Amino acid sequence: MSKVWRTLRQQAEQFAGWNPVMRWNVEYRVLEHDCFEAALAANLGFSLRHLGGDKLQAWLTALLRSESTIALQSEADIGRFVKYDPSCVDHYVALSSCAGFQALQLYRISHELWLNGEHHNALMLKNWAAQAWGIDIHPGAQIGKGVVIRHGHGLVIDDAVVIEDDVTLWNAVSILRSPAGACKSPVLKKGCTVHAHSVLCGGVTVKKDMILAECTLFTESVADVVN
Incomplete structure (x- = not known):
């Protein structure tokens, strides 16, 4: 278990303790998952559910599990977000509700698809990110x-x-x-x-x-x- 994943779980438990009404959401986003990759996919899927449907999360999870470099880059991103962005008070907030962080992670997935020649899928995710967060990053x-x-x-x-x-x-x-x-x-x-x-x-x-x-x-x- 990586240090980032341990920190995320601890912060999620704290948040659920402060706000029991939202515990279901914390469980969905972090606590019911076995690794950072699965939690990241759940949060991206939740933000894009109106565009990608219920099966998007499963696809994103599979992509993240198959490309370990994405999670390593994402963990480095989340650490700097918490350090330098005042709107990200901790790792859990960055993962669950920071538009800049989420859009960047969807770019990372689309970039791997682009490198693997899946240009249609890569551009679809790029366009969804632009619709969801107003952040347009080409997968190339x-x-x-x-x-x-x-x-x-x-x-x-x-x-x-x-x-x-x-x-x-x-x-x-x-x-x-x-x-x-x-x-x-x-x-x-x-x-x-x-x-x-x-x-x-x-x-x-x-x-x-x-x-x-x-x-x-x-x-x-x-x-x-x-x-």
């Missing part, structure tokens, strides 16, 4: 672990975008490939932060640990780096 993007999406609504990430570990993204950020020629895409280096309403398009590289305030950056040259 490459996103590292420990990523935080603050608030998130209006975030758009194009295909071929590269986002390294420990990056923080705010709401209404657009990270887009160039519409012309070589179709270059932005690269966000480890630890950088992009604040709300920023637009990055084309061959832009945001340097390690840099903080970008609201801005618009467009370039066709992969050599152009934000200093």
Whole structure:
């Protein structure tokens, strides 16, 4: 049992103790499951139940159990969400009700489908995430672990975008490939932060640990780096 899973179960038990009326919900989301992967699938399935139906949870569970790297990335994500997002007071809140966290995890599943050539299924999940949370992440993007999406609504990430570990993204950020020629895409280096309403398009590289305030950056040259 991983440290994250132990923490989640402890926090879920605490929450159920504080609010017995909602114990059924806590059990459904965490306590009735045997591992982090199953609990993650239950929470994603619950948020998308109006789109994917009752069998969605079983499919997501099977996908998560078959791709162990997704859970490892998700555990790194949830740790940074709790540390850096004030709306996530603990792991249980992040898992059960944080739109940015949930949308990112559905991206991780769709990305694995994309890599396995299941483009139709991958894009279906991508579109469902956009409908449910207002966060649109193409499954062809490459996103590292420990990523935080603050608030998130209006975030758009194009295909071929590269986002390294420990990056923080705010709401209404657009990270887009160039519409012309070589179709270059932005690269966000480890630890950088992009604040709300920023637009990055084309061959832009945001340097390690840099903080970008609201801005618009467009370039066709992969050599152009934000200093």
